[in-house]
Amino acid sequence: MMGDSAGKVLLLDDDEFVLRSLRRLLSASGYYVTVYQSARAFLASDDLDTADCIILDLGLPDSDGFRVQEALAAAGGSQSIVFLTARGDIPASVRAMKAGAVDFLTKPVEADTLLAAVGVAHQRARSRREMETRKASVVKRLDSLTTRETQVMHLVVAGLLNKQIAADLGTVEKTIKVHRGRMMAKLGVRTVADLVRLVAVAEPPRGDIGPKSNYDLTGP
Incomplete structure (x- = not known):
């Protein structure tokens, strides 16, 4: 495991011997390592x-x-945490894991055990970062929609047909087809299934599906 794919590991511990040992181990495994001895600096x-x-x-x-x-x-933050402590107990372990820690290890720890936990943490962090990047891209596309296109999008996702959407928004079916086509093009999707999957990635930027009175009905 070498190169950029190994990722960056931060060590926070007040024991210099532990920091030196872990730094050697992780660096030898290809990780980029930075150490800290105080929470404030970290x-x-x-x-x-x-x-x-x-x-x-x-x-x-x-x-x-x-x-x-x-x-x-x-x-x-998208970082994954591995606890490594000399004073761990079951309540502390439970608390750490419930708060999202990848693992809770006690000193002294076997090298293989620590590297396995760091590997899992690395993969989880990368997966979260990829999801955040994808979500940001989707939100940007959703924000490019006009108010009417967003309304149409919500109702298409809700399963309404064009004529039903037209009736709900107080316009004609032909106009809804135009808005729907523009909306699908801006979002880069071709089918309703693709649209539903895309919208599920991020919260709609202009509110949720609601009664007709919640819509801004100005415009065509």
Whole structure:
């Protein structure tokens, strides 16, 4: 496992010996590794934006691992966390895993065990990042729709026929066909099934399907 595909790992631990050992192990496996000994410096780092995996100790001089985990979650990061601690217990493990940690390991840890957990964390982070990129692309396309095209899109996804949509929006079927065609072209889909799958990726940017009174009925 070498090169860019191995990803970036951040280590947060106040034990210099642990940091040196883990850095050697992970670097030898092809990971790009950065180490930190304080939560304050770690949370202020620009590395967080590009990291795939974080190996996190529970006991830190200026915080604890759970607070760091909560701060990362609040910031909406896509990193995956592996806890590695000398003072772990079952309640702590349960708490960490419920909050989304990939694994909860205790020191000393076998090299193969740690590398397996980091591999899972790396893959999860990459998958989340790919999904976020896809969602951003879909949202951008949805935002390109006019208000009327968005209304038509919601009703098509809801399973209404053109004539039903026309009646609901107070216009004629021919006009709905025009809006529908433009909407499908902007979104880059050909079938209703493709449209439903695309819309499911991201929340519609202009509200949910609702009663006719919720629509802006100005325009054609």
